[in-house]
Amino acid sequence: MKFEEAKKTFDYIFNELGKVVIGQEEPLKQVTVALLANSHALLEGYPGLAKTLAITTFAKLMDLKFSRVQFTPDLMPSDITGTYLIEETTSGKRSFKFQPGPIFANVVLGDEINRATPKTQSALLEAMQEKQVTVGTATFQLDEPFFVLATQNPIEQEGTYPLPEAQSDRFLLKIKLDYPSEEEELEIINKYAEAHKAVKLKSVLNKDSIQYLQHLAKQVPIANDLKKYIVDIITKTRKKKDLIEYGASPRASIGLTLASKARALIEGRKYVSKTDINKMVYPVLRHRIILSFEAERQGLDEDAVIKTLLK
């Protein structure tokens, strides 16, 4: 696949996604960015905003193994990683055989990750970081590409286990889904409240093409002054003590650079632009900064504080 074909592929993907998911173009673009950056994304939005639908549709467009995990408080780590089961052969011999869990897929959707206990969350997060799973004494490598999309509900926080900041750092992006506009909602009603033929989707990406696109995304060049701009933003998060109690780590600098490069590739540009950085800084930094009491007192959320860092 050449560079020009990559742009056409992305246009096709978003076009096909648009047939199933109305609106949400920007969040879907950001999900693609996370995939191209060979990382993971956390989606946060109110119920009913087509988070699960978007990701399942996205997975259908790629010829990849997809699995879904619904996180509940009673979910165990072995429910994610897999466990050993006793297997009896025809000759009557019994042995332990490893039964892989849903994590052994290329695209893993973790619904409502904040409902699971920290122990269960850590099983998933360990796999995300190491791209391998250890069960007992055996270590199993996960297939590449490995992409985790976790969802989170910002309301109904009672009885949930919010991801600690140190672990939410594993996600490259925290994507916020918002309510659709009036026109979009009308379109949703027309599409889903009336009898229509189901949309048939054709997969356009396979493992090799995705890995090639990930390699291509890393190759997108970035000017030196833009690299300094990125470092400047991240450094400011550590210095702006009046609004930010804890700033972002150097992992955020790497993440923002990779996300900007992936964004440039999706837009069909052969270089990173400042607009790419300004667009990607929000999902990259939202979950990596802890606001101070003063920011909360002023009623500022993470996006408002991040906006003050940009020139």
Next chain:
Amino acid sequence: MKKIKSAVRELKDTLAYFGLFTSLFDTLVLFAVLILVFYLTNIPWYFAFLFAIPYLFFHTKTTLRKLSIRFVEKKVPELKEELRTAADTKNVEKNEIVDLLREDTLKKMKKIKSSYFIKLGKLTRQIIFLAVISFLIVAVSAYHVRFIDVPKSLFELKDLGKENYMIDEELLSYDELDDADIFGEKNIAELGDKELLLELNPEMSGVDISQVSDPFDSYFDEVIPPSDIEAMTDASYDESYSNKYRRIIRYYFNEISKKR
């Protein structure tokens, strides 16, 4: 890779040449203005170099800093962010996207025109201004036009604090006596009753009012009183006055009676 390297180098060299040309021309204008001002104020013209050379240095530095790749990107919007990325990655090898970027950038660099770097309007105005200033310099030097004489004024300022005559402070010291009042001692006041004959010989005077000439500088190395002032009577010697004043008066008469 070589193409983009040489293209970027050529662009930077061109920017440097234009920057240097602009600075030199601006400095030339300043130099001409300074020469005119120095002529009008009787300051030696070569002092203009003292101002022109530092100005050239700093102006060149700021101009070259301004004429960067970003300046080119502002003039050619199609190259925005693309040119500097290509320039920053000119040494990167084996990168498919960078190769494509270089191809695009090289094509778009053909749109860069020389007129982007030279402000023709400003240059024309500067040439006209230089021509006018040059004409004024020639006119001022030909007709010896001077508004103020700065070196002379500075020299006069320097001599303001100095005294013209050597005065022995001891001789001029005066102690107030008991019988002295604001008019001084009465016995010395009697001197004023005597007639003092002074003859001024106008023929021997060097001043001729009818003759008008240009003022000329005169520097007096010695303090010698005019020779045509003489004291004919010295009745003051006949008077009795205190010893300490005798020295003053004797000195005075000795000085005025000295001949050249």
